[in-house]
Each structure stands twice: as C-alpha cells, then as structure tokens.
Amino acid sequence: MxxxxxxxxxxxxxxxxxxxxxxxxxxxxxxxxINAANAEQQMLSAQLNEQKLINAELTDAISGENQEEYIAQxxxxxxxxxxxGEQVYVDISSK
Numbered sequence: 001m002x003x004x005x006x007x008x009x010x011x012x013x014x015x016x017x018x019x020x021x022x023x024x025x026x027x028x029x030x031x032x033x034i035n036a037a038n039a040e041q042q043m044l045s046a047q048l049n050e051q052k053l054i055n056a057e058l059t060d061a062i063s064g065e066n067q068e069e070y071i072a073q074x075x076x077x078x079x080x081x082x083x084x085g086e087q088v089y090v091d092i093s094s095k
Contacts, residue, residue, distance in 0.1 A: 061070040075081040082088055 061067070064070070
C-alpha cells in the first residue's frame with residue numbers, strides 16, 4: 001500500500017505567513033525598544049557620574065581645610081557679598 005502525502009491547505013499557509021510577519025514585526029519593535037533603553041541608560045549613567053563628582057566636590061568643600069574660602073565664595077557668588085573696603089569690577093564689554 002502506498003501512503004498518500006497530505007497537502008498543507010491554503011489557510012494553514014496563510015496563518016504561518018501571518019505568524020512569521022507578526023514575529024518579525026515584534027522582534028524589530030523589541031530591538032528598537034532595547035536600543036532606546038540602552039541610550040537612556042547611558043545618559044543616566046553619565047548624569048550619575050556627573051552628580052557623583054559634584055557630590056565629592058561639595059563634600060570636600062564642606063569638610064576640607066578651605067571651608068572659610070568656600071563659604072566666602074558662596075557668599076560672593078550667590079548673595080553678592082564683598083569684604084569691607086573691597087572694590088569689585090564687572091566687565092560689561094563681553095555682555
């Protein structure tokens with residue numbers, strides 16, 4: 001006896017093709033999301049490193065030997081304070 005080969009129907013072929021297209025689109029979408037997440041992670045890592053440097057500088061400034069100089073610098077820059085009798089010159093030519 002000979003066995004007859006079963007033929008795959010048209011509906012089955014269409015379903016397999018649709019699933020393949022869906023899988024390909026899903027993979028492309030996931031890859032794009034992974035790339036975006038990696039870019040965001042790199043940006044956040046850079047921000048984290050920058051903030052660590054700022055924190056280290058502030059810690060050194062607060063607990064360091066130059067605490068008086070740091071306080072004077074902050075008073076000058078933030079509050080506009082000057083020492084008595086001190087003359088401050090502002091260069092307005094570059095503005």
